[in-house]
Amino acid sequence: MKNYKCNVDSLYEHFSSLLGTNEKIAFEIKRFVNLSSYSTFHVGGECPLMLLPTNSESLTLIISYLNEKHIRYLILGNGSNILFDDEGYDGVIVLLGKSFGKIELIDEDVIRAYAGAQLVTVCNTALSESLSGLEFAYGIPGTVGGAVFMNAGAYGGEMKDVVLSVTAIDDNGCLHTYKADELDMGYRHSRFSDSGEVVIYADFKLYKDEKLDIQNRMNDFMTRRKEKQPLSFPSAGSTFKRPEGQFAGKLIQDCGLRGASVGGAQVSEKHCGFIINKGGATSADVKSLIKKVQDTVLSQTGFMLECEVRIIPFRE
Numbered sequence: 533m534k535n536y537k538c539n540v541d542s543l544y545e546h547f548s549s550l551l552g553t554n555e556k557i558a559f560e561i562k563r564f565v566n567l568s569s570y571s572t573f574h575v576g577g578e579c580p581l582m583l584l585p586t587n588s589e590s591l592t593l594i595i596s597y598l599n600e601k602h603i604r605y606l607i608l609g610n611g612s613n614i615l616f617d618d619e620g621y622d623g624v625i626v627l628l629g630k631s632f633g634k635i636e637l638i639d640e641d642v643i644r645a646y647a648g649a650q651l652v653t654v655c656n657t658a659l660s661e662s663l664s665g666l667e668f669a670y671g672i673p674g675t676v677g678g679a680v681f682m683n684a685g686a687y688g689g690e691m692k693d694v695v696l697s698v699t700a701i702d703d704n705g706c707l708h709t710y711k712a713d714e715l716d717m718g719y720r721h722s723r724f725s726d727s728g729e730v731v732i733y734a735d736f737k738l739y740k741d742e743k744l745d746i747q748n749r750m751n752d753f754m755t756r757r758k759e760k761q762p763l764s765f766p767s768a769g770s771t772f773k774r775p776e777g778q779f780a781g782k783l784i785q786d787c788g789l790r791g792a793s794v795g796g797a798q799v800s801e802k803h804c805g806f807i808i809n810k811g812g813a814t815s816a817d818v819k820s821l822i823k824k825v826q827d828t829v830l831s832q833t834g835f836m837l838e839c840e841v842r843i844i845p846f847r848e
């Protein structure tokens with residue numbers, strides 16, 4: 533077993549002992565989890581402890597304890613914008629998945645979706661209520677928490693356009709509700725990218741429209757994704773942010789890097805903005821290909837490509 537900085541046994545005991553103490557405290561505990569199964573890149577080593585809360589009370593309890601004890605943790609949604617290390621993650625992963633995914637209509641045109649809700653499910657809920665605004669997000673393979681964290685966007689839309697407010701907890705477990713203008717949402721950025729607060733739920737302000745029109749827009753965006761993106765290979769979507777006035781994929785292609793590879797990692801031949809796992813890629817392969825692409829593009833064009841994918845080191 534690896535020598536982890538966090539005391540895995542005592543953490544396991546602590547969290548196990550909390551279960552059943554109160555009917556509101558509900559979470560699953562997993563030990564020695566292979567992170568490659570929790571990242572759409574299918575890359576990464578092991579983490580010693582994963583906690584999967586099913587409600588806000590449990591999440592609050594977990595987060596305040598981990599902060600109080602200065603234990604490193606990472607909030608994980610679908611792992612579709614993450615690159616784990618081959619060594620794994622020396623800390624606790626708090627996974628907000630389907631069991632933290634309630635979606636409800638709280639007003640005739642407002643949907644509340646919890647952090648673990650899948651965007652595709654939120655979009656389908658909006659469709660069933662004849663509510664428009666979220667079509668752009670159909671096909672982004674993330675959760676509400678991950679999408680708000682990085683202001684996910686596509687096809688001219690972004691979370692910023694539809695988020696009415698977000699409720700989150702801070703390091704001490706205190707709840708805060710932020711209105712749209714307090715969210716500091718910009719290109720692939722929100723206040724949560726800096727603050728370390730954990731998104732619990734977001735309220736989306738939508739508008740009534742014809743169901744058929746909404747469905748057609750969703751289908752159109754999905755068709756475009758299937759045509760343009762290498763969806764049959766594991767990846768984390770666009771590897772790099774868009775440099776101002778440019779497209780990362782075009783710059784990479786113009787530098788002759790289409791299909792360039794390191795080990796099992798490859799610049800997609802279908803879409804140069806995606807680095808894919810062609811089979812058996814390690815995290816080291818992906819990182820060294822990222823560096824190769826950045827160095828080549830910088831030297832040939834003067835543009836420094838910034839990573840959109842979050843690279844998570846084994847230790848800080």
Ligand SMILES: Cc1cc2nc3c(=O)[nH]c(=O)nc-3n(C[C@H](O)[C@H](O)[C@H](O)COP(=O)(O)OP(=O)(O)OC[C@H]3O[C@@H](n4cnc5c(N)ncnc54)[C@H](O)[C@@H]3O)c2cc1C
Nearest residue numbers: 609610611612613647674675677678679684685686731769
């Ligand atoms: C094939 C493919 C296509 C994609 N297309 C797009 C696209 O069109 N547009 C786009 O913007 N992105 C796209 N992505 C990237 C990704 O799907 C989005 O960034 C998505 O919003 C990430 O959500 P997630 O739940 O997977 O987040 P994760 O990858 O699990 O986490 C990403 C970050 O968010 C943080 N986080 C997650 N949940 C919370 C929370 N509740 N509170 C606080 N922080 C949290 C994590 O700590 C991490 O730092 C694509 C990815 C793939 C694989």
